[in-house]
Amino acid sequence: DTGVSQNPRHKITKRGQNVTFRCDPISEHNRLYWYRQTLGQGPEFLTYFQNEAQLEKSRLLSDRFSAERPKGSFSTLEIQRTEQGDSAMYLCASSLFSSNEQFFGPGTRLTVL
């Protein structure tokens, strides 16, 4: 296993468009997390899944954001009607249920023009 992967690595879009990012966790990891990181800041928690169940959502996750993990494996994060303030690095991480150690992917850098 090569670790957590995220696609695409970079996404440039125009304001108002919808975008979708994908995260493939480490295969045996049943927990999956999404974070957002803006320039000069640490990652901010957005949401997390245990298997296919979305168990926690941050108040940062507005109605325009939706995340899914339909089969408890890969996850998608969709942003509808993007705004310039959505420009950030979106990070995915995964972990085992029994561990607090999260393994991070390389991130998807979103630029909204």
Next chain:
Amino acid sequence: AQSVTQLDSQVPVFEEAPVELRCNYSSSVSVYLFWYVQYPNQGLQLLLKYLSGSTLVESINGFEAEFNKSQTSFHLRKPSVHISDTAEYFCAVITYNNNDMRFGAGTRLTVKP
């Protein structure tokens, strides 16, 4: 909710000098503590962690951190840095009863020849 403060946004040092990156946390319940490192254009990599037991934890590349409950600190140290240690370092905390990992704003360590 728990929070993390990294007291220095940038730390420039010369090669082979010692370094300390400071981290303080705030939480009303017991915590797990982590240091992550982020190299340019890469995801976060776990450097070391404190879960329980010995308050002094070490990484394989010479870094160490000490959990100090009375001072609510988890400072990262290395006795002699290398050019390759240049990166962004993030302190993070998670509580026993949730999965919302909180990160500090990061410290950019720059090692000069």
